[in-house]
Amino acid sequence: EKGGYDYFMLKEIAEQPKAVADTLLGRIDASGRLTLDEVRIPEPALREIDKIVIVACGTAFHAGMIAKYAIEHWTRVPCEVELASEFRYRDPILDPRTLVVAISQSGETMDTLMALRHAREQGSKVLAICNTNGSTIPRESDAVLYTHAGPEVAVASTKAFLTQLVACYLVALYLGQVRGTKWGDEIYAVIRELSDISKQVEQVLDTMEPVRELARSLKDKNTVLFLGRHVGYPVALEGALKLKELAYMHAEGFAAGELKHGPIALIEEDLPVVVVVPSPRGRSVLHDKIVSNIQEIRARGARTIVIAEEGDQTVVPYADHLISIPATPTLLQPLVATVPLQVFACELATARGNEVDQPRNLAKSVTVE
Ligand code: F6R
Numbered sequence: 184e185k186g187g188y189d190y191f192m193l194k195e196i197a198e199q200p201k202a203v204a205d206t207l208l209g210r211i212d213a214s215g216r217l218t219l220d221e222v223r224i225p226e227p228a229l230r231e232i233d234k235i236v237i238v239a240c241g242t243a244f245h246a247g248m249i250a251k252y253a254i255e256h257w258t259r260v261p262c263e264v265e266l267a268s269e270f271r272y273r274d275p276i277l278d279p280r281t282l283v284v285a286i287s288q289s290g291e292t293m294d295t296l297m298a299l300r301h302a303r304e305q306g307s308k309v310l311a312i313c314n315t316n317g318s319t320i321p322r323e324s325d326a327v328l329y330t331h332a333g334p335e336v337a338v339a340s341t342k343a344f345l346t347q348l349v350a351c352y353l354v355a356l357y358l359g360q361v362r363g364t365k366w367g368d369e370i371y372a373v374i375r376e377l378s379d380i381s382k383q384v385e386q387v388l389d390t391m392e393p394v395r396e397l398a399r400s401l402k403d404k405n406t407v408l409f410l411g412r413h414v415g416y417p418v419a420l421e422g423a424l425k426l427k428e429l430a431y432m433h434a435e436g437f438a439a440g441e442l443k444h445g446p447i448a449l450i451e452e453d454l455p456v457v458v459v460v461p462s463p464r465g466r467s468v469l470h471d472k473i474v475s476n477i478q479e480i481r482a483r484g485a486r487t488i489v490i491a492e493e494g495d496q497t498v499v500p501y502a503d504h505l506i507s508i509p510a511t512p513t514l515l516q517p518l519v520a521t522v523p524l525q526v527f528a529c530e531l532a533t534a535r536g537n538e539v540d541q542p543r544n545l546a547k548s549v550t551v552e
Pocket of ligand 1: 244424548
């Protein structure tokens, strides 16, 4: 049942190119337009939406954080992302023109369910992004976009996360398509890149041996930090969450711009710091800023583990370990940048003798608040 792998997690990491492709299947037509028939919310209603609120927990919340960048850029509709467990207790402002997007692999997470019930009581429409057919969250939503990751057995979410990202991009691009934005050309270019992205995920998986080796060499460390900017920031949070839950290590993700506001005090000799570097093309300001962040932490002794686009020479002098990922548009980079972090956490957990598929104290679906 593990298909020759030692753990379900390894199998599920390996299944990601297919999961991503399956989630795109049938949703892009021959002319390169999106056809999301499942989004039963009528197009006029989608044009009226003036706010989007994403609710989710854990890894799904990180997918939501990334979705915010994509939604606001491509649709110009303000988007908030909130932990489902915090959402309804703060009396959020919701009305029929708010679209609430609930992201959940299991479709049974109680916090997310309670958040969507609260939103519907206020008259908002709810779109679920879910991996489990017929589960409670899609049943209680106005519409559902299923991710086609297939069953995810390992407690730590991997392929479900990548497909949640794909679904979020589809929603963002679809809203852009329906509403028409000044990014029309970019939207069609990105749809093309997205339809090809599973090959890039495959390419990352083919180059993971040095990452595994690096992970094993860090097994006696106590702390690993993760830094990112823009969509690399939620990727850093996700890398840290994976390491906590699997390796039981102290792991924290930060927005790289926050370093000087506190976290840089944590940097000491030989502390491993993973840095997610945005593409040097496109938003090059972001790229240059993070390169100087890498210099800053390295000057203070950090052992830098740099995830950067292949061919990016600027980071080479400052990377103690370089992990190359294929070139993608900036907003899509999380689909390739997260994969090495999953492999890293899985291998570190194994090296520390932990049970990879069933980390202590955790359950696959959290059906209590
Ligand atoms: C982390 C993980 C959890 C879940 C969270 C939400 O690897 O698996 O953080 O992402 O419990 O679960 P779902 O997506 O089922 O609502």
